[in-house]
Amino acid sequence: MSFKDIKGQKEAKEFFQKAVSKDRLGFFYIFAGPDGVGKGLFARELAKSLFCESGALRPGKPSVGTLDNCSSCPACLRIDSDNHPDVNWLDVRESAELVSVKDARPLQDALYLKPAEGPFKVAIVRQADRLSIAAANSLLKTLEEPPPGALLILLAAALEALPATVRSRGQVVRFYPLPRDVVEKMLCQRGLGEEEARYLAAISQGSPGRALEIAQRDGFQEKRNLVEAFAHLSKENDLKVAEELYRRAGKDAQNSMERRKRLLNLITYLLYFYRDIYLLREEAQGLLVNEDQGDLVRRLSQRLKSGAVEKIITILLETKRNLLYHSNQHLVLAVLTKEIVNLAVP
Ligand SMILES: [Zn+2]
Incomplete structure (x- = not known):
């Protein structure tokens, strides 16, 4: 260097x-x-x-x-x-x-x-x-x-x-954030796969350091699992998904502050996922952040009723706030999955 x-x-x-x-x-x-x-x-x-x-x-x-x-x-x-x-x-x-x-x-x-x-x-x-x-x-x-x-x-x-x-x-x-393509190239040079580099460059807001931090704690795989789980959310499994989300955030977390931080990260992954669905529905131009799971994005964008995506995004933003102020994180997550199921599953 x-x-x-x-x-x-x-x-x-x-x-x-x-x-x-x-x-x-x-x-x-x-x-x-x-x-x-x-x-x-x-x-x-x-x-x-x-x-x-x-x-x-x-x-x-x-x-x-x-x-x-x-x-x-x-x-x-x-x-x-x-x-x-x-x-x-x-x-x-x-x-x-x-x-x-x-x-x-x-x-x-x-x-x-x-x-x-x-x-x-x-x-x-x-x-x-x-x-x-x-x-x-x-x-x-x-x-x-x-x-x-x-x-x-x-x-x-x-x-x-x-x-x-x-x-x-x-x-x-x-000091300023770096352009997305520069971050992506740096991540590839560090040995990250193309899909992972593209995703992390998109969500790291111009910060290669932040992107590498996510990569190091296996955040990309975590996000893939999470998107998969939420794409298949149903009335039968919503509580289980909430439980799994809570468990995953707590794994190796030293204290509740750390768990909260991880939960907020996981919710951010979800926000990018539903943002992609929203963009597709509106036929807006722009690259999908979750191109690596483009099939799921496309399938859900066809299935969701008009207005539902906007509501889910609002709910996710509220969930972030609630995680900051409520001590019962588990309950906040159970409410989240329940509300999404009500909107997404007819
Ligand atoms: Zn020298």
Whole structure:
């Protein structure tokens, strides 16, 4: 992986290209944009460019004018394996709690230390929108008199979730969703099958990271089973389907929050399925998201009565809301399948 392999994000590339070639790199940046579009990769490649032993981009040395790194010198390799003493990450991806001052302390201390090997001391915070206000302010204090060579990068999906004091101090660099065909190609290159890549690219909203996350937990097969089950929903099996949905979401889930998150994902798969049916019925142009199960989509679009699809979509949206506010998820699902059967089965 090197800078050349980062897809899209032209604005961010040009921004740093300019800053680096003019030797005007700041000390505090906020990378803002959806999860999974490459903010973390970009931060890592930027760090590699600063430490790369080719040295072309280090301030004071003649710049070759390209923001890149070799990806093979010891410095690059150590940054790639999270093993460089001057590049520190704070990763709160797995944590459900907001990051406290205590959690952020090691990173802060690292910023104060003299660089061990290079001219920089880089600190990168993933999911910085999960920092508590106290932790964010404490990090900012570090930057009131920035130690020489300090470079703080916050990665945030929701810029507005950062305290105003933080937002106003940092230079915001925007990251954007990638075009669907670019995501699809990336997924194919990662070894996903064509059908799976096409589906995940369509539902991931321009985020290859999100698509890969779904692929890793076997979400594509899960969606195929789900569509199959709902296409064959009947008065005899509706409660069983609801039960199975609940069981599947709870499998390996650590807690009820995780189960809820999975249930919401499953409902999203269903929304795309009925959206396809709606599109076909309206004879609207547009690719089916569920082309891999196109037969089921077509069969149901012929069978459903006029107005039923719209109602089912409304019910699914209500189900999402109900899953957020009701503690009895099982009951919410039983109501869902019952209501769909009433609309879909004469
Ligand atoms: Zn290198």
